[in-house]
Amino acid sequence: xxxxxxxxxxxxxxxxxxxxxxxxxxxxxxxxxxxxxxxxxxxxxxxxxxxxxxxxxxxxxxxxxxxxxxxxxxxxxxxxxxxxxxxxxxxxxxxxxxxxxxxxxxxxxxxx
Amino acid sequence: xxxxxxxxxxxxxxxxxxxxxxxxxxxxxxxxxxxxxxxxxxxxxxxxxxxxxxxxxxxxxxxxxxxxxxxxxxxxxxxxxxxxxxxxxxxxxxxxxxxxxxxxxxxxxxxxxxxx
Numbered sequence: 001x002x003x004x005x006x007x008x009x010x011x012x013x014x015x016x017x018x019x020x021x022x023x024x025x026x027x028x029x030x031x032x033x034x035x036x037x038x039x040x041x042x043x044x045x046x047x048x049x050x051x052x053x054x055x056x057x058x059x060x061x062x063x064x065x066x067x068x069x070x071x072x073x074x075x076x077x078x079x080x081x082x083x084x085x086x087x088x089x090x091x092x093x094x095x096x097x098x099x100x101x102x103x104x105x106x107x108x109x110x111x112x
Numbered sequence: 113x114x115x116x117x118x119x120x121x122x123x124x125x126x127x128x129x130x131x132x133x134x135x136x137x138x139x140x141x142x143x144x145x146x147x148x149x150x151x152x153x154x155x156x157x158x159x160x161x162x163x164x165x166x167x168x169x170x171x172x173x174x175x176x177x178x179x180x181x182x183x184x185x186x187x188x189x190x191x192x193x194x195x196x197x198x199x200x201x202x203x204x205x206x207x208x209x210x211x212x213x214x215x216x217x218x219x220x221x222x223x224x225x226x227x228x
Contacts, residue, residue: 043221
């Protein structure tokens with residue numbers, strides 16, 4: 001069965017600094033990988049997804065992620081964080097039958 | 113883009129009552145919808161897969177008699193929490209795949225259930 005690990009529960013970065021959120025997955029075949037963002041009390045917003053092809057994917061709000069099969073990773077990056085990026089970030093892996101498994105989430109705090 | 117709605121967005125009920133949550137795909141048909149549960153400061157956990165015209169598939173440990181799922185049409189799935197208790201208080205989120213090849217799902221905004 002597929003699973004997702006987000007090793008960092010909470011990360012604090014200064015506004016304008018770069019960001020990398022880690023995600024490792026376990027899946028027997030080529031995974032469908034996703035990053036979602038959730039603001040407090042809100043639903044999920046898709047940042048980006050990897051299905052196949054180019055392993056560096058661009059998303060919304062200036063985010064990007066790189067799929068590394070050898071490391072079973074799909075880390076999320078942003079070169080310059082904005083205060084509005086403070087939220088909870090979830091990495092997820094999908095299966096052929098479309099259900100998704102989520103990581104535990106990483107809470108991002110942005111310092112002024 | 114595809115939109116999924118949920119109703120109500122927030123509900124407070126007394127212990128022992130039943131609560132129905134609706135999930136609708138607004139501009140696409142969904143033969144399958146998914147129900148997730150999220151406890152405060154935790155991740156989303158898949159509860160069940162709702163299948164149009166057939167029985168739902170529940171994840172291990174989820175009581176199917178407690179969480180009744182009905183997928184009566186291609187745009188509507190309902191989750192009924194029966195005889196709700198305070199430990200059922202949670203954030204319930206549904207999702208639906210619009211049938212794209214890349215397995216993307218669209219999520220509803222969630223329903224906050226508080227059982228007193």
